[in-house]
Amino acid sequence: MSNQEDRLKTLIGHAKEYGFVFPSSEIYDGLSATYDYGPYGVELKNNIRRYWWEAMTRLNANIVGLDAAIFMHPTVWKASGHVDAFNDPLIDNKDSKKRYRADVLLEEHIAKYEDKIAKEVEKGKKRFAEGFDEVQFRATNPNVKRAQDRIDAVEGRMKTALEANDLEAVRQLIIDEEIKCPMSGTANWTEVRQFNLMFATELGSVSGESSTIYLRPETAQGIFVNFLNVQKSARMKIPFGIAQTGKAFRNEIVARQFVFRMREFEQMEMQFFVKPGTEMEWYESWKAKRIAWHKALGMPEENYRFHDHIKLAHYANAASDIEFKFPMGFKELEGIHSRTDFDLKQHEEFSGKKLRYFDSETNESYVPYVVETSIGLDRMFLAVLSAAYQEEKLENGEERVVLRIPAPLAPVKIAVLPLIKKDGLPEKARAIIDSLKLDHNCQYDDKDSIGKRYRRQDAIGTPYCITVDHDTLTDDAVTIRDRDTMQQERVKIAELSKVVSAKVDMRGLLGKL
Numbered sequence: 001m002s003n004q005e006d007r008l009k010t011l012i013g014h015a016k017e018y019g020f021v022f023p024s025s026e027i028y029d030g031l032s033a034t035y036d037y038g039p040y041g042v043e044l045k046n047n048i049r050r051y052w053w054e055a056m057t058r059l060n061a062n063i064v065g066l067d068a069a070i071f072m073h074p075t076v077w078k079a080s081g082h083v084d085a086f087n088d089p090l091i092d093n094k095d096s097k098k099r100y101r102a103d104v105l106l107e108e109h110i111a112k113y114e115d116k117i118a119k120e121v122e123k124g125k126k127r128f129a130e131g132f133d134e135v136q137f138r139a140t141n142p143n144v145k146r147a148q149d150r151i152d153a154v155e156g157r158m159k160t161a162l163e164a165n166d167l168e169a170v171r172q173l174i175i176d177e178e179i180k181c182p183m184s185g186t187a188n189w190t191e192v193r194q195f196n197l198m199f200a201t202e203l204g205s206v207s208g209e210s211s212t213i214y215l216r217p218e219t220a221q222g223i224f225v226n227f228l229n230v231q232k233s234a235r236m237k238i239p240f241g242i243a244q245t246g247k248a249f250r251n252e253i254v255a256r257q258f259v260f261r262m263r264e265f266e267q268m269e270m271q272f273f274v275k276p277g278t279e280m281e282w283y284e285s286w287k288a289k290r291i292a293w294h295k296a297l298g299m300p301e302e303n304y305r306f307h308d309h310i311k312l313a314h315y316a317n318a319a320s321d322i323e324f325k326f327p328m329g330f331k332e333l334e335g336i337h338s339r340t341d342f343d344l345k346q347h348e349e350f351s352g353k354k355l356r357y358f359d360s361e362t363n364e365s366y367v368p369y370v371v372e373t374s375i376g377l378d379r380m381f382l383a384v385l386s387a388a389y390q391e392e393k394l395e396n397g398e399e400r401v402v403l404r405i406p407a408p409l410a411p412v413k414i415a416v417l418p419l420i421k422k423d424g425l426p427e428k429a430r431a432i433i434d435s436l437k438l439d440h441n442c443q444y445d446d447k448d449s450i451g452k453r454y455r456r457q458d459a460i461g462t463p464y465c466i467t468v469d470h471d472t473l474t475d476d477a478v479t480i481r482d483r484d485t486m487q488q489e490r491v492k493i494a495e496l497s498k499v500v501s502a503k504v505d506m507r508g509l510l511g512k513l
């Protein structure tokens with residue numbers, strides 16, 4: 001098993017054992033690519049959602065929220081292009097009978113060349129030490145240049161083939177590049193076919209009266225069709241944005257990699273409506289704002305990179321992904337797209353209703369352009385969990401698994417631990433929880449040794465453990481232990497809330513934006 005698979009497996013095991021994520025319907029052997037969030041998982045997920053929501057709506061006076069229904073009128077998906085064009089190219093290996101996304105096979109192939117380049121650059125860094133000039137090295141090193149030429153050639157052919165919807169050319173590229181199935185190791189491929197990703201169901205119970213409706217594959221369309229409702233009711237002036245979080249559904253061809261790719265998942269999307277011609281400025285500004293949102297979390301900076309799309313979706317005039325270094329390598333975490341006026345124009349045409357903005361200052365009316373930011377909540381969850389997970393050797397020779405989750409996102413903020421289960425210590429501990437619980441999510445634990453209790457809290461990422469001992473009864477002070485440094489200090493109970501808040505409050509995070 002590869003190192004990457006090992007890391008992902010370890011994470012999946014930890015997430016299950018410690019109540020973050022369970023396979024769905026596990027007692028029936030699970031349902032592929034569907035997961036349930038456990039007691040700590042749901043807290044982490046809610047905290048990520050809140051961080052996103054407040055960064056969008058509270059910190060931007062010109063962004064308001066919406067919660068649209070999952071079901072929408074079927075014509076919405078005709079207008080948006082999803083009925084005709086929301087397809088992935090699929091390919092099967094005839095020997096292993098495994099199914100793949102043809103574009104993903106090619107992207108992973110390109111990633112191998114990128115790895116080669118990264119290794120050469122590392123070698124160069126070591127060899128030239130101080131005098132290393134990365135730009136020059138990349139431009140002149142023959143191995144790097146050869147790999148980069150291969151990347152450019154494959155990307156070029158892939159772009160042309162996908163844009164022309166030439167599936168035979170996509171297949172030919174896979175064959176020419178000698179891409180093999182990781183399971184069977186052969187290049188015995190079927191032809192490439194298009195596969196629509198939307199789930200369909202029936203509306204209405206009387207036969208003959210029913211009609212096909214879809215589970216939404218993205219939340220964005222609920223925002224587009226409500227554009228005027230929101231603009232008028234909230235008296236918004238362009239530029240303004242509408243933010244929404246909610247479930248989306250896609251019948252993914254290859255749904256592996258834990259909560260990274262699921263058939264039911266949650267999106268956090270914001271559509272920003274701007275004057276035509278200004279969209280590129282806003283596109284750049286949202287790219288900058290979104291990467292700042294990620295970096296404020298303090299997770300390692302080298303885990304992020306931008307990746308500009310080589311094949312633009314039918315609606316976009318610019319698109320970039322924020323990629324994150326997941327256990328399986330760099331993958332898309334968030335998309336920032338300049339969607340032009342495509343969606344609103346399509347809805348005007350299909351609904352016969354005007355979707356225009358009247359600018360009272362210039363007396364003109366126009367269909368706005370849209371810049372959107374779209375992030376998967378579950379992918380963000382996996383990003384946080386995978387960056388947080390660490391196995392550490394301690395000075396005393398013991399080992400601990402610690403989740404260094406950014407403190408404001410941690411599921412439990414404070415664990416209150418009475419040293420022993422008698423002498424009034426449990427009662428004192430519960431009284432402390434009562435004084436803190438309106439501000440923070442607290443947990444009480446009196447089972448096992450203090451060391452074991454610390455380990456349990458480290459494993460779920462609790463930033464602070466508070467120990468109540470006999471002295472507490474007389475000096476009204478407790479020992480507070482920091483998850484990351486494991487340092488302990490004595491703090492007055494009256495000071496506790498302030499000490500803890502400084503690190504765990506969401507305001508610290510939002511204040512950095």
Ligand code: ATP
Nearest residue numbers: 252260261262265332333334335374375376378379
């Ligand atoms: P991919 O190329 O990985 O399939 P995409 O480009 O189709 O993703 P978008 O349509 O841009 O994704 O969706 C916006 C965001 O929604 C993505 O950046 C991702 O975080 C999330 N997302 C998309 N599909 C899934 C899925 N199947 N499971 C979990 N999250 C998803």
